[in-house]
Amino acid sequence: MSELAPRYSAAALLRARFDRHFWGPLWRRATPRDAYDVVVVGGGGHGLATAFHLARDHGLKRVAVVERKVIGYGNVGRNTTIVRSNYLLPDNFHFYEDSLRRYENLSQTLNFNVMYSSRGVVDLANSDDEMVMYARRGNAMRLAGIDAELLDRDGLRRFMPELDPSLPRRYPIVGGLLQRRGGTVRHDAVAWGYARAAAALGVDIIEECEVTGLSTAAGSATGVETSRGAIRAERVVFAVAGHTGAIGRMLGIPLPVETHLLQAMVTEPIKPLVSTVVSYMYGHAEVYMSQSDRGGLVMGGVLDGFPSYTREPLWHRLEEVVQGAVALFPQVAGLRILRHWAGTNDQTMDGSPLVGRLGYDNVFLNGGWCYGGFKAIPASGAACATLVATGQAPDLIRSFAPERFAAGRMLDEKGAGPFPLRQ
Ligand SMILES: Cc1cc2nc3c(=O)[nH]c(=O)nc-3n(C[C@H](O)[C@H](O)[C@H](O)COP(=O)(O)OP(=O)(O)OC[C@H]3O[C@@H](n4cnc5c(N)ncnc54)[C@H](O)[C@@H]3O)c2cc1C
Structure with missing residues (x-):
């Protein structure tokens, strides 16, 4: 038996049903x-x-x-x-x-179950020029044997039907780059x-x-x-x-290296809506989003933009992320934000x-x-x-x-x- 093999026998698991101390510390x-x-x-x-x-x-x-x-x-x-790995x-x-x-x-x-979910990662493109850049990135990846797919609007509709790419938006969506094996891990x-x-x-x-x-x-x-x-x-x-x-x-x-703040948030839970990880740049702002197993929409955007060790983030960054989310999926307008947090990142030049x-x-x-x-x-x-x-x-x-x-x-x-x- 390897050192990392399960520690518990079937008998121990059965006993555990009646033992409230079974779930002991992991280390x-x-x-x-x-x-x-x-x-x-x-x-x-x-x-x-x-x-x-x-x-x-x-x-x-x-x-x-x-x-x-x-x-x-x-x-x-x-x-x-x-x-x-879409670099x-x-x-x-x-x-x-x-x-x-x-x-x-x-x-x-x-x-240990880390809940890897290969739900795909899609970077949306706002213009034909951006599609060219995504094509270049996707081609570089494919030449190295890494999965990448360039999606036009129809491809996007097929892959993520929850998104209507042709809705009128200030920053239109013309397509995107998909990596299907990308996703989330708990x-x-x-x-x-x-x-x-x-x-x-x-x-x-x-x-x-x-x-x-x-x-x-x-x-x-x-x-x-x-x-x-x-x-x-x-x-x-x-x-x-x-x-x-x-x-x-x-x-x-x-x-x-500089220490910069990055914030994120999660909404109240809703029924399954966002089937993938999607990121959308609009102007100088960004929203990226996925849906948690509990149903909350997990969202983030760009750095707050000044070196700091504080974990108290800028309010307007949060607003930008929410604006982007609603531009992407108008149906999420009105959802409540449940939690909001920040972390300090070590940004290199x-x-x-x-x-x-x-x-x-x-x-x-x-x-x-x-x-x-x-x-x-x-x-x-x-x-x-x-x-x-x-x-x-x-x-x-x-x-x-x-x-x-x-x-x-x-x-x-x-x-x-x-x-x-x-x-
Ligand atoms: C809001 C947000 C969203 C992000 N989203 C993503 C994402 O979706 N995908 C992705 O790939 N990355 C993401 N990142 C980045 C990613 O989380 C970090 O790059 C990565 O976690 C940093 O490495 P770590 O896990 O080792 O850091 P940490 O978990 O921060 O570990 C460093 C540890 O060092 C400890 N420490 C510091 N100083 C000392 C000391 N003097 N003595 C002892 N201990 C010390 C700290 O307490 C800390 O626990 C995100 C970051 C943030 C803040």
């Missing part, structure tokens, strides 16, 4: 030990996935994930759950395709699944423990200072998402991530995921673990090295970048 609440092979700072998706792969793929026995709040507090639990640049689409394939099997990998299940699977392999998940400094000697890191005392470590990985800039300041290493060494030979950064890092988690965890364990960056993430800015080798893909402009 041990660990306290810090003196020393580890690797300390991963940040218990978001990237930190947990990196720790899981360090233990599973590289056999490291002494790995800790140190999280200043609780698992799922950060963006891994705040995103809008969209996964896709234009090969370095991006190969990486995100690897991630999407891992998502397709993640429930089996973790033995975000908190991803965090819990990785945490549970990593802990089952011996990883210490240490919550409510903030890393406040890096200990060094003779030009190498020797561990981390934390709110619960010093921890020695042979290697340290920072996977702190929106706090990447703060880590850069802590280490005295300026990073090409070219919109691509930062994965590589950070200042020291044994310190690594896994960050810069901007507002698209949820879909990257499975590939990033596997590749970052290989980098940390072997010292060699796998091809998949070589072009994400932070040194690219000094060398002028930006991976600049608009639409995935700091401000969602069209390609």
